[in-house]
Amino acid sequence: MDKYEEFKEYLAVALERFKEWDKQETIRLISHLDADGIGACSIMVKALNTDNRKYSLSIVQQLTDEVLQELANEPYNHFIFTDLGSGNLSSIKKRFIGKQVFILDHHEPEPLHVNDNIMHINPHLFGIDGGTEISGAGVVYLFAKDLHKGVEDLAPIALVGAIGDFQEHDGFKRLNDEILRIAIKKGKIKVIRGLRIFGAQTRPLHKALEYCTDPYIPSVSGSESGAIQFLYEMGIQAKNGKEWRKLVNLDDEEIKTLVSGIIMKRLGEDKPEDVLGNMYILLEEEEESPFRDAKEFSTLLNACGRLDKASLGIGSCLGDKNTKEKAVASLAGYKRLIINAMNWFHEHKGGDGVIKGDGYMIINAGNNIKASMIGTISSILSKSNDIPSGTFILSLADMLNGTYKVSLRVSGRAEVDLREIVKKISEKVGGEAGGHQAAAGANIPEDAVEAFVQEAQAVLAKRGMEEIVH
Numbered sequence: 001m002d003k004y005e006e007f008k009e010y011l012a013v014a015l016e017r018f019k020e021w022d023k024q025e026t027i028r029l030i031s032h033l034d035a036d037g038i039g040a041c042s043i044m045v046k047a048l049n050t051d052n053r054k055y056s057l058s059i060v061q062q063l064t065d066e067v068l069q070e071l072a073n074e075p076y077n078h079f080i081f082t083d084l085g086s087g088n089l090s091s092i093k094k095r096f097i098g099k100q101v102f103i104l105d106h107h108e109p110e111p112l113h114v115n116d117n118i119m120h121i122n123p124h125l126f127g128i129d130g131g132t133e134i135s136g137a138g139v140v141y142l143f144a145k146d147l148h149k150g151v152e153d154l155a156p157i158a159l160v161g162a163i164g165d166f167q168e169h170d171g172f173k174r175l176n177d178e179i180l181r182i183a184i185k186k187g188k189i190k191v192i193r194g195l196r197i198f199g200a201q202t203r204p205l206h207k208a209l210e211y212c213t214d215p216y217i218p219s220v221s222g223s224e225s226g227a228i229q230f231l232y233e234m235g236i237q238a239k240n241g242k243e244w245r246k247l248v249n250l251d252d253e254e255i256k257t258l259v260s261g262i263i264m265k266r267l268g269e270d271k272p273e274d275v276l277g278n279m280y281i282l283l284e285e286e287e288e289s290p291f292r293d294a295k296e297f298s299t300l301l302n303a304c305g306r307l308d309k310a311s312l313g314i315g316s317c318l319g320d321k322n323t324k325e326k327a328v329a330s331l332a333g334y335k336r337l338i339i340n341a342m343n344w345f346h347e348h349k350g351g352d353g354v355i356k357g358d359g360y361m362i363i364n365a366g367n368n369i370k371a372s373m374i375g376t377i378s379s380i381l382s383k384s385n386d387i388p389s390g391t392f393i394l395s396l397a398d399m400l401n402g403t404y405k406v407s408l409r410v411s412g413r414a415e416v417d418l419r420e421i422v423k424k425i426s427e428k429v430g431g432e433a434g435g436h437q438a439a440a441g442a443n444i445p446e447d448a449v450e451a452f453v454q455e456a457q458a459v460l461a462k463r464g465m466e467e468i469v470h
């Protein structure tokens with residue numbers, strides 16, 4: 001039996017054990033705030049609904065000892081953690097004695113043996129890389145899909161979670177790919193090969209081109225007039241009457257023209273022809289809505305989470321029409337938060353709050369940027385053209401609970417294990433690290449911020465040099 005079979009067998013055993021839980025008991029469900037966490041939670045909610053379970057749910061940004069203690073003090077006997085928990089095994093083991101706990105996660109687990117009351121479900125335990133092969137939503141999906149057809153139908157949500165966790169690179173790896181095949185077979189998703197440009201369904205084409213930094217299009221990326229000029233040169237109408245056209249409104253001929261035009265513009269770039277990618281179209285979703293394209297859907301879920309409106313994301317995943325409308329409306333608020341945060345950065349990048357070193361940048365936003373936005377801001381900066389490729393971008397913001405949230409990204413396409421770096425820095429000051437290779441973060445005590453920044457400068461400067469030497 002290979003590792004995949006072993007993992008699936010374990011999932012089946014876990015599901016049987018879950019079925020034995022008393023239906024009178026209210027289940028306490030806790031999930032992660034990002035797109036994958038919201039997707040994971042939604043699939044679990046669907047499973048609990050179809051199985052006539054009572055539950056109470058919370059979405060958290062980070063699972064700290066404090067949060068775990070509060071949960072353990074609550075009057076519940078049954079807990080399910082999705083898309084988090086594996087990094088907190090010792091804390092859970094210590095605090096949830098005598099309680100039934102399920103952990104369905106794909107983050108690298110703490111190396112620890114747990115007691116029988118804890119069912120720990122994680123692909124890493126079977127030698128499967130949870131960072132690249134399956135998301136939190138995927139783990140929950142594989143666990144619960146056989147419970148009810150309604151759960152099985154949520155295959156696209158598992159993929160939205162995987163895309164949110166950066167697990168799609170010109171296709172999926174095995175376990176995600178198996179979920180994709182279920183989704184295709186059920187007529188829920190179709191994969192099309194197209195221009196890798198974000199916002200095909202929802203953004204005016206010239207805006208989508210302007211905001212497109214990967215693939216980078218010289219004289220178009222970052223320039224609205226450049227984008228309009230480019231379309232004009234290609235003979236592609238930017239408008240249809242008064243309406244701006246979107247990528248989805250173009251016919252095949254126009255798309256061909258656009259693709260070759262972009263490749264021509266990119267001739268001086270690394271891989272000029274690297275402009276095509278897979279688009280995952282959710283066939284049951286309305287055309288030109290943010291739910292139609294899995295990438296846009298995952299961005300929407302992220303936005304809901306960061307706006308403290310995770311419930312809108314969950315309702316959207318479950319297909320509630322009313323909630324979906326509210327979720328779309330809330331996107332405008334999200335854009336405003338990003339613009340405000342970016343403005344703060346640009347006003348402060350030359351002075352207080354931003355340290356620029358050789359190969360790194362440290363942004364301490366304090367309470368000027370919402371802690372839940374700090375990762376998004378770092379990601380945007382890591383894709384911007386004015387920061388040299390390979391620069392570490394470390395940002396911090398006040399969680400307003402005595403701790404700071406830290407987020408680390410690297411600009412361009414550098415291949416570095418960010419999780420390992422952030423772990424090394426935060427361990428020194430008593431912080432807790434988490435995340436993935438390409439996007440990592442930590443939670444540190446407020447009074448350790450200064451020491452953390454100092455340690456970060458030492459580590460990042462050294463890492464920057466190592467990268468150059470290699």
Ligand SMILES: [Mn+2]
Pocket residue numbers: 036037083106135136137165
């Ligand atoms: Mn995840």
